[in-house]
Amino acid sequence: MPRFSANLGFLFSDRPEIERVAAAASCGFKAVEMHWPYHVPALDMREALAAHKLTMLGLNMPVGNAPAGDFGLAALPSRQNEFQNALVQALSYGSTIRASAIHCLAGIVSPDDRAAAERTFIANLQMAADRAGEADMTILIEPMNRRDRPGYFLQHVEQAAAIIGQAERRNIRLMFDCYHVEITQGDLITRIKTHLDLIGHVQIAAVPSRAEPDEGEVNYREIFQTLDSLGYQGWIGAEYKPRGRTEDGLGWLSELSGRP
Ligand SMILES: O=C(O)[C@H](O)C(=O)CO
Numbered sequence: 706m707p708r709f710s711a712n713l714g715f716l717f718s719d720r721p722e723i724e725r726v727a728a729a730a731s732c733g734f735k736a737v738e739m740h741w742p743y744h745v746p747a748l749d750m751r752e753a754l755a756a757h758k759l760t761m762l763g764l765n766m767p768v769g770n771a772p773a774g775d776f777g778l779a780a781l782p783s784r785q786n787e788f789q790n791a792l793v794q795a796l797s798y799g800s801t802i803r804a805s806a807i808h809c810l811a812g813i814v815s816p817d818d819r820a821a822a823e824r825t826f827i828a829n830l831q832m833a834a835d836r837a838g839e840a841d842m843t844i845l846i847e848p849m850n851r852r853d854r855p856g857y858f859l860q861h862v863e864q865a866a867a868i869i870g871q872a873e874r875r876n877i878r879l880m881f882d883c884y885h886v887e888i889t890q891g892d893l894i895t896r897i898k899t900h901l902d903l904i905g906h907v908q909i910a911a912v913p914s915r916a917e918p919d920e921g922e923v924n925y926r927e928i929f930q931t932l933d934s935l936g937y938q939g940w941i942g943a944e945y946k947p948r949g950r951t952e953d954g955l956g957w958l959s960e961l962s963g964r965p
Pocket residue numbers: 740765808847849882885908944
């Protein structure tokens with residue numbers, strides 16, 4: 706059956722980020738992923754991960770000026786210097802904690818700027834992929850739904866696939882977040898089958914609540930079986946907002962995935 710990682714941006718969020726590492730390990734997770742752990746010294750984070758023998762998957766690039774509304778820089782034509790600085794920070798932190806991937810957030814773009822945004826996104830992704838490749842890391846891009854992220858440049862799986870094709874770098878991969886894709890597009894199983902070769906990571910949460918994947922409109926038992934039958938070798942990130950204590954809501958792991 707598929708392997709699950711704990712997204713420490715959302716899971717165990719009732720304690721400081723570094724303590725979430727131990728909590729994930731004690732609940733049986735063998736891998737974790739993070740959103741923005743940059744406030745924790747990277748060497749401390751590496752030590753915590755090593756102490757609990759956890760595989761470190763991906764982390765997000767800094768988003769830019771969040772209070773001003775930024776949510777990523779990669780597709781913003783006039784912000785390429787900031788993008789490069791954010792990339793340096795992400796690669797430095799990521800390689801110290803031995804992450805295998807960096808999520809490159811596209812950003813919020815006005816509808817009039819989409820053509821320039823696409824050109825910028827592709828050029829920035831090529832540069833990011835080349836630098837990440839030197840550290841044996843993958844660049845992930847993730848379509849996000851416009852209800853949660855109005856104006857986010859990357860909204861559709863097919864748009865992401867076309868951009869990956871144009872960027873022509875083997876270490877750029879799709880982060881297939883079932884929560885976002887279900888809200889924007891649906892047809893999850895067909896999209897997973899069609900784009901399997903591009904998928905570098907999968908994430909899950911209930912729709913529409915974004916809680917544990919044991920409620921709502923997505924049949925995750927079927928999704929997990931599909932990924933399994935297709936021979937998906939990657940991880941599935943539990944990126945949901947727990948209804949209560951994270952520990953109390955992990956029953957889905959055995960109920961839906963067959964994991965003991
Ligand atoms: O929200 C998401 O789905 C992303 O995976 C993310 O990392 C930004 O919060």
